[in-house]
Structure formats: structure tokens, C-alpha cells
Amino acid sequence: MRHAGRDDDRHDPDRQGRHPPCRAEIPAPGREDGVSERVFVVAAGATSFGPMPDVDGHELARQAVCAALESSGIDPAEIGIACAGHAYQGPCFGQKALMKIGLTGIPIVNVENACASGATAVQTVVNAIRAGQAEIGLALGAEKLTKPGGGFLPIVADDLESSMGRVMPAAFAMIARLHMERYGTTPEQMAGVAVKNRRNALRNPRCHLQKAVSVEEVLDAPMIADPLTRYSCCPVSDGAAAVLIASEVAARRLCDAPVEIAASVLNSGLRTPYGIVDDRSEMSIRAANRAYEVAGLGPEDVDVCEMHDPFTIAELVHYEDLGFCAPGEAGRMIEEGRTEIGGDVAVSPSGGLLAKGHPLGATGVAQIAELFWQLRGEAGEYQVPGARVGLAHTVGGGVTKLESGACAVHILTA
Structure with a gap:
């Protein structure tokens, strides 16, 4: 189905001429240097998300990696490179975690990119496979946030905005107020996002929050940052996820239905020349535009999307950023059920950050794992019928001296 907003000029490549090219983007298919230009996910594993007081981050990582290996039968000795994404797990986290399964002696890279750490780990492995550094690579994401003192962003002491209360919920509350003022978006429409994602989570045993809520319950919950209530915000979670990524030759050997x-x-x-940092929407729009261009697809082709939705308003704004609807139409899109499983594009069928949870470093890798299962028809009760194209969207930073953070967009095809 053709999505509203397909002709929105924010997704016109010509409009992007005002920005310099994104240096971190991978080259488009069709390289002539003899290096593998197609990469595939061949296995995925993940822990449940939620409070796990008796399990440390290294053990969570081990469980996720072992789940990926066991589901595929791949020998760990075949892995040629690994990358671990995390935000607050300390130095050499990947080495310490992978030592538990005897995976040593190979290049192990640790990356930190705020909430986009896991997605950055995936892209790092993709680039390594494309460059011929290995035939098979491991992308790992993990976070332990429920330890004492966890669940916050340790920002530098001289940060004025955070000292004045501009923390994440407050920042997104301001985004919500702006969207309400500009487009007439209602609190009920925002609450509809939480209702949808909580309903999806009931079908996913890995989710942190396993309780349905109504629009009224969302609106009546304790206020966190007006207009966002407790149920408008993602929970603080522990968890880990892992995916194995391979070149085309290795993928065909290892997997009967690899996902590209x-x-x-x-x-x-x-x-800009005026010293203003562009916002989350601009990062997401630029990343999505480039991803669609590289994949040769458009927003109307996406069947399932795992979206960065730590707050209800974030999901609505990103409907527009990713081209699923025109600016100002997101409220109507959720109201009409167009992002439900079976709708125009199923958004966060896993439960998303709002219900599945958001263990920072694990999130981006878990999104890739979810799409891998969806495109192979292995998502169980929350399977999107006939899903062939999936999009994962992750944003890191965006507040308290993280304004120029990171945005990652991955497009997967069956």
C-alpha cells in the first residue's frame, strides 16, 4: 500500500544537498574491488529483557551469544571478528564476555554510542565483512542497568542543561508539546502507542513489561514530565542480544534462509554555520534517506519496523521521520491502526523499547535479531504475516551534551 507522505520533500534526496555527505555510511552495492558486497544475518540470540539482579553483564552477553550459536550450529572457531556494543559496562567488556565461551585471539572491538551502541556494533561488523577482514563476524550488545546507581546518563559536571532538569523525559516532553502545538497531536494519540506496544508485548516472552494498559490507564498514570506519564516511558532493563553476520559465500553454506x-x-x-546542532529528526531523516537509497527501496516497501521508541512521542515523530506518513499525520496513523501487526507497516511488533525494554547497548542488536526472526517467519505469536522487508532504527544521544549523538538505520530483506 502506498503510504501517506511518500512525496514529502523531507525524503527527497535533492533536499539533502544542504548537508555534507554522511562519512560513516557504507558504500552502496556494486563495488568493483573484488570484496564481498553482500552481507547476511545467519543467526540470532537474545536474553529476556528486564531486571536480573543475580546476573552480571558478562553472563548476559554469554547467554545471548550461546543462544545464537546453538540455534545455528555454527562453530565459534569460525568467527573471525567480534564487536560489542555497550554504554556503561567498562573497558574491554567484549573480551571479558567472550572469554566465557573461549572466543579469544580474534579482533574484538568495543563501541560506545549511547543508545545506538548496539546498532553501531552491527554496522562495524558489516563493514568488516564487506572489507574482507573476516567471513563471519559477531555483533553483540549488552547492558546491565538495574545495578545500584544504574539507569541514568552520567553526564559531565559542567553540563548546564542537565543541572537545570533537561533530562531525557523532560527533553521528550518538550518534543511532545511542540508536536501537539504544531500539529494538534493529542495525549490520547500518544497513549495509543503505549497501548499498542504493551499489547504486542503480551505475545513476546522476552519482554520486560507483560501487562496490557488502556488509554485511560496511560493518561492517569503518575506524571513524569508533562504530558508524559509513567506508562509513556520505557522501563530500565537488563539484557543482551547477539547476531552472527556473514559474507554471501559463508551465509549460503551456514544457513538455509539467510537474511540480507x-x-x-x-x-x-x-x-550548521550558525552553530546549531540538528535534532533527532534530522539525523533520522538523513539516515533513512540514505538507507532507502542504498537498498533501492522506499518507506512504502517496509513491512515491519523495529523503531527507537523510548517514549510514546518518539514513535509518533519517527513515523514521520522514516517516511511512513506525512508530517503531522502520525497521530492519525496510530489512531487508525496502521502500525498494528497486519496494518500498513507493523511498528515494534516485539513490544519496542516501551514494553520490551531498553538495555541501552543491547537494543540495536536486539532489533536486528527481531527482524531476522520476522523475515524468516520465526517470530511466533507476534509474527507479521508475509514480512519480506524490515527496518531497524536506533538513535543515541540527543540531550545533555549528546546532541550530536548517532542514528543508525538498517534495512533487512528476506
Whole structure:
């Protein structure tokens, strides 16, 4: 079905001429240097998300990696490179976690990119496979946030905005107020996002929050940052996820139905000549435009999307950023059920960050794992019928001296 907003000029490549090219983007298919230009996900594994007081981050990572290996029968000795995404797990986290399964001696890279750390790990492995550094690579994401003192962003002491209360919920509350003022978006429409994602989560045993809520319950919940209530915000979670990524030759040997990563794009915020940092929407729009271009697809082709939705308003704004609807139409889109499983594009059928949880470093890798299962028809009760194209969208930073953070968009095809 053709989506509203397909002709929105924000997704016109010509409009992007005002920005310099994104240096972190991978080259489009069709390279002539003899290096593998197609990469595939061949296995995925994940822990449940939620409070796990008796399990440390290294053990969570081990469980996710072992789940991916066991589901595929791939020998760990075949892995030629690994990358671990995390935000607050300390130095050499990947080495310590992978030592538990005897995976040593190979290049192990640790990346931190705020909430986009896991997605950055995926892109790092994709680029390594494309460059011929390995035939098989492991992307791992993990986070332990429910330890004492966890669940916050440790920002530098001289940050004025955070000292004045501009923390994440407050920042998104301002985004919500702006969207309400500009487009007439209602609190009920925002609450509809939480209702949808909580309903999806009931079908996914890995989810942190396993309780349905109504629009009224969302609106009546304790206020966090007006107009966002407790149920408008994602929970603080522990968890880990892992995916195995391979070249085309290795993928055909290892997997009967590999899922191709048709586009892997990473960018960061830009400063204009006036010193203004572009916002989350601009990062998402630029990353999505490039990903669609690389994959040779458009927003109307996407069947399932795992979206960065830590707050209800974030999901609505990103409907518009990713081209699923025109600016100002997101409220109507959720109201009409067009992002439900079976709708125009199923958004966050896993439950999303709002219900599945958001263990920062794990999130981006878990999104890829979810799309892998969806495109292979293995998502169980929350399977999107006939899904052939999936999009994963992750944003890191965007507040308190993280304004120029990161946005990653991956497009997967069956």
C-alpha cells in the first residue's frame, strides 16, 4: 500500500544537498574491488529483557551469544571478528564476555554510542565483512542497568542543561508539546502507542513489561514530565542480544534462509554555520534517506519496523521521520491502526523499547535479531504475516551534551 507522505520533500534526496555527505555510511552495492558486497544475518540470540539482579553483564552477553550459536550450529572457531556494543559496562567488556565461551585471539572491538551502541556494533561488523577482514563476524550488545546507581546518563559536571532538569523525559516532553502545538497531536494519540506496544508485548516472552494498559490507564498514570506519564516511558532493563553476520559465500553454506542486510547506515548530528546542532529528526531523516537509497527501496516497501521508541512521542515523530506518513499525520496513523501487526507497516511488533525494554547497548542488536526472526517467519505469536522487508532504527544521544549523538538505520530483506 502506498503510504501517506511518500512525496514529502523531507525524503527527497535533492533536499539533502544542504548537508555534507554522511562519512560513516557504507558504500552502496556494486563495488568493483573484488570484496564481498553482500552481507547476511545467519543467526540470532537474545536474553529476556528486564531486571536480573543475580546476573552480571558478562553472563548476559554469554547467554545471548550461546543462544545464537546453538540455534545455528555454527562453530565459534569460525568467527573471525567480534564487536560489542555497550554504554556503561567498562573497558574491554567484549573480551571479558567472550572469554566465557573461549572466543579469544580474534579482533574484538568495543563501541560506545549511547543508545545506538548496539546498532553501531552491527554496522562495524558489516563493514568488516564487506572489507574482507573476516567471513563471519559477531555483533553483540549488552547492558546491565538495574545495578545500584544504574539507569541514568552520567553526564559531565559542567553540563548546564542537565543541572537545570533537561533530562531525557523532560527533553521528550518538550518534543511532545511542540508536536501537539504544531500539529494538534493529542495525549490520547500518544497513549495509543503505549497501548499498542504493551499489547504486542503480551505475545513476546522476552519482554520486560507483560501487562496490557488502556488509554485511560496511560493518561492517569503518575506524571513524569508533562504530558508524559509513567506508562509513556520505557522501563530500565537488563539484557543482551547477539547476531552472527556473514559474507554471501559463508551465509549460503551456514544457513538455509539467510537474511540480507541491504543497507547499514550510521550518522551523527551536524552543526550548521550558525552553530546549531540538528535534532533527532534530522539525523533520522538523513539516515533513512540514505538507507532507502542504498537498498533501492522506499518507506512504502517496509513491512515491519523495529523503531527507537523510548517514549510514546518518539514513535509518533519517527513515523514521520522514516517516511511512513506525512508530517503531522502520525497521530492519525496510530489512531487508525496502521502500525498494528497486519496494518500498513507493523511498528515494534516485539513490544519496542516501551514494553520490551531498553538495555541501552543491547537494543540495536536486539532489533536486528527481531527482524531476522520476522523475515524468516520465526517470530511466533507476534509474527507479521508475509514480512519480506524490515527496518531497524536506533538513535543515541540527543540531550545533555549528546546532541550530536548517532542514528543508525538498517534495512533487512528476506
